[in-house]
Amino acid sequence: MSIHLNAEPGQIAETVLLPGDPLRAKHIAETFLTDPVLHNTVRGMHGYTGTYKGQRVSVQGTGMGIASSMIYVSELITQYGCKNLIRVGTAGSYQENVHVRDIVLAQAACTDSNINNIRFGAKNFAPIADFELLMRAYQIARERGHTTHVGNIMSSDTFYHDDFDQYKIWADFGVLAVEMEAAGLYTLAAKHGVRALTVLTISDHLVTREETTAEERQLTFNAMIEIALDAALGE
Numbered sequence: 001m002s003i004h005l006n007a008e009p010g011q012i013a014e015t016v017l018l019p020g021d022p023l024r025a026k027h028i029a030e031t032f033l034t035d036p037v038l039h040n041t042v043r044g045m046h047g048y049t050g051t052y053k054g055q056r057v058s059v060q061g062t063g064m065g066i067a068s069s070m071i072y073v074s075e076l077i078t079q080y081g082c083k084n085l086i087r088v089g090t091a092g093s094y095q096e097n098v099h100v101r102d103i104v105l106a107q108a109a110c111t112d113s114n115i116n117n118i119r120f121g122a123k124n125f126a127p128i129a130d131f132e133l134l135m136r137a138y139q140i141a142r143e144r145g146h147t148t149h150v151g152n153i154m155s156s157d158t159f160y161h162d163d164f165d166q167y168k169i170w171a172d173f174g175v176l177a178v179e180m181e182a183a184g185l186y187t188l189a190a191k192h193g194v195r196a197l198t199v200l201t202i203s204d205h206l207v208t209r210e211e212t213t214a215e216e217r218q219l220t221f222n223a224m225i226e227i228a229l230d231a232a233l234g235e
């Protein structure tokens, strides 16, 4: 047991999918895992372990934002020995050619969070994905015919910015989309020598203001989960 997870030692698999929303953790467990067992109830942040294609895998909600998600990621790595951590989440597109329902694989993550200023002072750390996980996820997504973009993303501490147009600073430098957790996950993975990837589904568009219906989001979300699971477990 750790402060925020009440799973017993050994109850969490080495491979963990990490959605922000704990109810998505429940959906993933019930839809994709065989014999899922609920192992975390602390703060309602559901975590489950089951099997996928015969291999043990867990799914753990992280909450929204770097601050919340880093608590779960830290405890999963240091208290439960997790080694493959794959965030599966939604993101807002910064680029006209990155459409709603597209998949984005976060090769790297910029951030406006202070987490790495605390660590590195005026020097900048570049949080990046595990190359093997990234490569496998890309191959799987392309083979399945999903429109998939690989590149830099933004992990923001702020969902509602005072200046809506501030995203253009990042868009001008090719950043594909915004979410709120990947930079923290990649930093912790680097610190502890484990593997991490972020797989995203575009749910809304900051340039065109396109949106998806809940049903569409669900369908694309399921495709993203299958990409994440197959990439993590080596298909």
Ligand SMILES: O=P(O)(O)O[C@H]1O[C@H](CO)[C@@H](O)[C@H]1O
Residues within 6 Å of the ligand: 019, 020, 021, 063, 064, 065, 088, 089, 090, 091, 159, 178, 179, 180, 181
């Ligand atoms: O869909 P999830 O995984 O929660 O991810 C995105 O959605 C939340 C904001 O609505 C943030 O957590 C952001 O990163």
Ligand SMILES: O=c1cc[nH]c(=O)[nH]1
Residues within 6 Å of the ligand: 090, 091, 092, 093, 159, 178, 179, 180, 203, 204
């Ligand atoms: O963090 C997020 C997630 C989805 N869409 C956004 O605009 N921001």
